[in-house]
Amino acid sequence: MRDAVGHQWHDNPMKATTLLDRAIYSYADVDRLNGLSPGTGKRWLEGHVRAGVFYEPVLRPEPTGANAVTWGEMVEARLLAEFRGRVSLQRLRPAVVRLREKFGNHPLAHASPFLSVEGRELVRQVQNEVSLDPQLQLVVVRNDQLMLDLRTQRFRDAVSYEDGVVVNLHPTGRTPEVLMDPRRSFGQPSVRGVRTDVLAEDYRAGESIESLADLYDLELMQVDQAIRYELINSAAQAS
Numbered sequence: 001m002r003d004a005v006g007h008q009w010h011d012n013p014m015k016a017t018t019l020l021d022r023a024i025y026s027y028a029d030v031d032r033l034n035g036l037s038p039g040t041g042k043r044w045l046e047g048h049v050r051a052g053v054f055y056e057p058v059l060r061p062e063p064t065g066a067n068a069v070t071w072g073e074m075v076e077a078r079l080l081a082e083f084r085g086r087v088s089l090q091r092l093r094p095a096v097v098r099l100r101e102k103f104g105n106h107p108l109a110h111a112s113p114f115l116s117v118e119g120r121e122l123v124r125q126v127q128n129e130v131s132l133d134p135q136l137q138l139v140v141v142r143n144d145q146l147m148l149d150l151r152t153q154r155f156r157d158a159v160s161y162e163d164g165v166v167v168n169l170h171p172t173g174r175t176p177e178v179l180m181d182p183r184r185s186f187g188q189p190s191v192r193g194v195r196t197d198v199l200a201e202d203y204r205a206g207e208s209i210e211s212l213a214d215l216y217d218l219e220l221m222q223v224d225q226a227i228r229y230e231l232i233n234s235a236a237q238a239s
Contacts, residue, residue: 022182025187
């Protein structure tokens with residue numbers, strides 16, 4: 001089945017669910033790959049205690065005690081990372097709970113809320129029902145049209161859908177050849193299946209971009225973007 005813009009989704013729900021539930025990340029991966037402060041990903045997924053008060057997870061129905069993070073959770077954290085700011089993302093939890101009822105587990109990793117008019121209408125309905133803070137709204141009305149918020153649109157532009165769910169994402173728009181795909185390289189950033197951290201490590205060890213391209217059967221541009229991605233990511237973590 002395809003939507004009005006030609007995206008394929010909902011052909012194989014069982015396959016899609018299996019992919020979203022693939023546990024391949026750590027909490028540290030969530031922080032590192034989404035440019036978050038250490039501990040942020042775990043708070044979003046396991047909840048946290050502050051001033052003696054326990055705050056429920058934003059992205060999970062309840063804490064699991066698990067040390068592993070699924071692909072679906074990584075994707076949802078990627079969307080939440082777009083909304084970091086002065087408003088606590090804890091306020092998103094009621095909306096995520098309701099969206100989970102309407103779209104299934106990992107609703108923010110599904111195509112339905114974002115690619116169809118009906119899905120966006122449901123999202124707006126949920127936002128209104130839970131009185132979601134305007135600064136956290138996923139869809140907005142502009143010029144009498146229901147559209148994705150600019151931050152949601154940035155997320156949408158970074159991902160690809162198959163069978164109704166996100167199957168890969170670009171961790172940054174500045175290096176479009178770099179992808180995260182749970183079916184390759186254990187979901188770590190890579191170019192054509194070659195991990196960017198491996199290429200960057202070889203480069204730091206003295207290998208040239210030309211030799212790495214030849215060794216891994218990559219284009220020069222792909223090797224260059226892999227190295228630049230690692231530099232960008234390292235700089236973001238250090239700041």
